[in-house]
Amino acid sequence: MKRRENIERLKTEEYDLCIIGAGASGAGCALEATLNGLKVALIDKGDFASGTSSKSTKLIHGGVRYLERAFKKLDLAQLRQVKHGLEERHILLNNAPHLAHPVGLITPVFSWWAGLYYFLGLWIYELIASRKDNLPTSKWLNKAKTKELLPGISDKVHSSVLYYDGQLDDARYCLAVVQSAVNEGAVVANYLEVTDFQKDELGKITSVAVADRQVGSDTLPFKIRAKQFLNCTGPFSDKLRVLANPSLESRIKPSKGVHLMLPLAYFHSEYAMLIPKTKDGRVIFAIPFKNHLLVGTTDDPYSDLENEPTLKNTEAEFLMGTLQPYLNKKIERGDIQSGFGGLRPLVLSKKSQEKKATKSLLRDHEVEYDPDSNLVSLLGGKWTTYRLMASDTIRFVCQHMNRDYTSKTADYLLVGAVQFGKNLSSEIDPIYLFESTTKKHLIEKYGSLVLEIAGLTKENPNLAQPILTGFPNIKAEVIYAARSEMAVEIRDFLARRIRMEILDWEAVKTVTPIVAELMGKELGWSESDIKAKSASYIALISKFQLQAESGNAQNA
Ligand SMILES: Cc1cc2nc3c(=O)[nH]c(=O)nc-3n(C[C@H](O)[C@H](O)[C@H](O)COP(=O)(O)OP(=O)(O)OC[C@H]3O[C@@H](n4cnc5c(N)ncnc54)[C@H](O)[C@@H]3O)c2cc1C
Structure with a gap:
């Protein structure tokens, strides 16, 4: 690298x-x-x-919505696609267990017959899934159990159906x-x-x-x-x-999808929620991601490829308006911590x-x-x-090219996954004095490479410091990203190596000068470069904030 x-x-x-x-x-x-x-x-x-x-909903799934469409429209191609997704699910989970894990999704319903409908649907979803994965089976939960698992959920729900898919840190x-x-x-x-x-x-x-x-x-x-x-x-x-x-x-017909990030306090739970029907006939997810709540997504044609798609005010209103009926607490506009847009590369037949x-x-x-x-x-x-x-x-x-081919990736452990099952914690403990949350974070993020990051703190104990209070990331991660993960811009680090840009824009603005200083020293930037790069990234984040507050998706 x-x-x-x-x-x-x-x-x-x-x-x-x-x-x-x-x-x-x-x-x-x-x-x-x-x-x-x-x-x-x-x-x-x-x-x-x-x-x-880096801008997906971060689900490893066959797609319950595609399954519904497969049945409603008798569409075999959709069914085949669901099957492909479910066959791959366990492979993605196994090949990088430090970056992907099972997630429980709760589908709330407001009547018993809706509960039955989704329970049967998710039972079929499980039938299609590969027998090789050992995710828990789906369950129809009564109201009390639903509220126990998802304390933030509206008192008006009748019951819910719990099922499992995978979640990954996409970038x-x-x-x-x-x-x-x-x-x-x-x-x-x-x-x-x-x-x-x-x-x-x-x-x-x-x-x-x-x-x-x-x-x-x-x-x-x-x-x-x-x-x-x-x-x-x-x-x-x-x-x-x-x-x-x-x-x-x-x-290709690009389609824009946006997400916004809220505090996890709206849910108080490790479970995600699937909202099974939106006004435009889609589904919306609200999923815990790195101690925040990821809400998305939308689906609209997009042609302005040269400009990065971003969260606009109208889209934020739509997502909040769709989630609100499922929560007790009123969603406050000021609670939106960040947002991002991505483009699906949909292919026309x-x-x-x-x-x-x-x-x-x-x-x-x-x-x-x-x-x-x-x-x-x-x-x-x-x-x-x-x-x-x-x-x-x-x-x-x-x-x-007239060469032999055998697929070799189905059981290939990705970087960081080799030896991940071993007790990494006990290898770290005698040498490094990390707090338990820092240690957990480093192991979950770098897998068996954790010792390489930890090793940097031996060279320079200052690198064991957090980059910002309230976040588990330490300064050594900046150096590691620049040295070993080919991060060459501040945004590479904050958006994709540690994901802070999609979690919390204000935090990003605070931490950018610190990250710029550390990256700059590692990559040989001049003092004026450090200042200029820092200012231009903060300006970009301010632009995203402005668009989320006042932008209109129709103008995208
Ligand atoms: C909102 C949203 C939610 C999604 N959620 C999910 C989900 O939960 N689960 C799921 O399975 N899938 C999901 N997807 C789909 C999934 O994210 C995409 O299918 C996938 O990421 C596409 O990957 P890609 O490599 O084809 O495209 P990209 O990730 O866009 O990569 C293409 C790359 O090409 C580069 N490039 C372009 N032009 C040039 C050039 N001239 N020279 C060099 N490089 C160039 C770009 O910089 C880019 O990095 C979602 C998509 C969106 C938009």
């Missing part, structure tokens, strides 16, 4: 496969491809998972896949944007022109050469497809070029091959199925 050295290698060596985009799809493909003996380059125009892959899971690919031999770098393709006399791509977004815009792009190129750019897939072959039709609303488009994936340019594109999909998507894609790539 040494960016400068990796860029030198990308400039000078030739690769079997160059993967463009390092979200869940690209990272998954990089790991599967390196495990199959390919020499892989993986690049992203931003940070790892800086696109949709860190993506990073773990990238790091695992690196351990297996992939060469990766963030902030490298593909701006053009070069082709041979037959029109096949031979190299990509890449601009380094960490150096001045006057620096010329360089080339990465590879036998095969793979487009994993999610919502941006059409841009790359058309750059490679202008005659291709659009296939070739046949219909659907005019459907985005909420009814299938979340499945497709591996597309363009024979004119030789570009392979992985389109669509979900976080939950990222491994399956990667497996389908690399199988195709290997066949196309």
Whole structure:
């Protein structure tokens, strides 16, 4: 994970496969491809998972809503997708148990027949799930039990149905896949944007022109050469497809989804809530995430790809208005601690070029091959199925390149998961004097790599200090992220390495100068750079706050 050295290698060596985009799809493909003996380059125009892959609802699921649609519309494709998700669920949970865990979801109902409906639905959901996972089975809970598990829930509920799915820290899971690919031999770098393709006399791509977004815009792009190129750019897939072959039709219909973060005090619980029906016929989740309450999401067409989607006032009102009837306490506008938007890379089927609303488009994936340019594109999909998507894609790539292929990721333990089951706590205790919450946090976040972070505090005991009161993170994490996780901007650390940006904007504004100072020293920034980077990130957070208070989603 040494960016400068990796860029030198990308400039000078030739690769079997160059993967463009390092979200869940690209990272998954990089790991599967390196495990199959390919020499892989993986690049992203931003940070790892800086696109949709850090902005999901963070559920590992088949999708109860898709199951309902499968039955109501007799749609086999939806059913197949639910099955794929449920088959992958236990794999994602097993492959990185420090970053993913089971979560209990409570579906409140206001009548007994609604309870019966959801109980039967979730029973079918469980039947479809792989027998390999051992999540608890669903239960129909009476009102008293519902209130015991979810004390904040409205007194008006009749009963609820409890079922289980998985939850992951999406940005860190993506990073773990990238790091695992690196351990297996992939060469990766963030902030490298593909701006053009070069082709041979037959029109096949031979190299990509890449601009380094960490150096001045006057620096010329360089080339990465590879036998095969793979487009994993999610919502941006059409841009790359058309750059490679202008005659291709659009296939992606980006759909915006937002979340907001409230204090966990609204729930007082480790259980999540599934609101089974919204005004626009969808579902909304309210899920405990890192001691906060994540509420989302929405589903609206979005075309302004060059601008980051953010939470707007109208969207915040919609989410709060949907959650309110299920809670006793009134949701206060001022309690919104942060929010974020993401873009689903929904794929239109070739046949219909659907005019459907985005909420009814299938979340499945497709591996597309363009024979004119030789570009392979992985389109669509979900976080939950990222491994399956990667497996389908690399199988195709290997066949196309006349190479053998066997999927090797189903029981591959990601970085941090190896030895995670061992008693890490007892290894730390004799050497380091961490408070129990700090220790728990470090183990849950870094898994078996915890000793590397802890080791930094031996070099410099000041690094064992928290970066901000009320948060478990310590200063050593900043140094570790810059040194070993390729964090090169303040936002890489606060948004994706420790997730504070999606938890609490005010906390981020307070802590930014401290993080800038630590990162700056590690990465060799000048004093004026430290100040400028700090000010520009705080200004960005203030802009997000303003949009959440007054922005109108119609103008997005
Ligand atoms: C609101 C919301 C909630 C969701 N919730 C869930 C959920 O709970 N469970 C679930 O399973 N799925 C969920 N999803 C879906 C899931 O998050 C996405 O399917 C998945 O993250 C897409 O990953 P990706 O790698 O294809 O795209 P991305 O993560 O967007 O990655 C594409 C990458 O390509 C890079 N890129 C683009 N252009 C270039 C270029 N020219 N050069 C170099 N790099 C480039 C981008 O910077 C980006 O990092 C949700 C999606 C949304 C929007």
